Amino acid sequence: MRSRPSGVIIYGDGCVGYPLIYPQLTTLCLLRKGRDYFVSTPKRLELISVCIKMLSGGHGEVNPNSSWHSSRGAWLSYLAGVLALHLFLLSIPLISIPTAWTLTNVIHNLANYLFLHQIKGTPWQLLDQGKSRLMTAWEQIDYGQQFTTTRKFITIIPIVLFLLTSFYTKYEFNHFAINFATLLLVLIPKLPQFHMVRLFGINKY
Incomplete structure (x- = not known):
């Protein structure tokens, strides 16, 4: 005991x-x-x-960190945050439209990587014997089940943002290279083959 x-x-x-x-x-x-x-x-x-x-933090869930991403309110807040960031960058006179799109994409992808694939654990006290302490937020979504609606939504957003950014930057090489690199940064960790995998021991502990 x-x-x-x-x-x-x-x-x-x-x-x-x-x-x-x-x-x-x-x-x-x-x-x-x-x-x-x-x-x-x-x-x-x-x-x-x-x-x-x-x-469990008032949710009645063993791990609330696995379910709040599925809330339609969370989805709407996510989209609203990306739109607000883009409009803010467009409002700065010294930033051109292509640069604003690239900055929006890069900032979004870096934040996505940090909060979903770098930070581990939960803000709640759980009864899972500390298992969640070693898992990122992405690995906790839907208790690790792959290809759920929430996972598809979170995966599609960076892809759509990359396509829009590429279009508005007219596929200029420098912009394209930066945007594509940050897209890979957030897409590769989301693949089922990389679930609970720590390449080169990065973020292992």
Whole structure:
């Protein structure tokens, strides 16, 4: 039996106890199947539901970091952020239109790489025995399932942005080379073949 500072106890049989939060609850067994959680306990299922939400950041998910990307609000905020960045760069008098497009693409791709493929862990306290600490945000999306709608959406955006940038820069070589290089930077880590792979040990720990 292993204890945690928060009062959560992980038993060897996979059950989770909350002796400090709800002493009247002995054990809580969670069996995950897809996104459904089957709970077995003899007392007060409503308290169990509250307890799960408290420990998982209020979402009722084992790992909320795997699901919030699927929110249509998150998608809209993502697109709005890219548009706002581009309009801001266009509003600067010293920046030409081709340069504004290239800067939009480069800034977007660098931010995409940093937040999805470089930063690891979650801002929530999870019950996964620290597994998520070694996983990037991209690897946590939809619990690692490949080719989901969310993964396709996040993959398509850099490609569409690259095509628009190439068109508005008239395929000028310098712009094209920079934009294509940053496109590869965010596309290659998204391939299923590179799931949980650390090339040359980069970002391994």
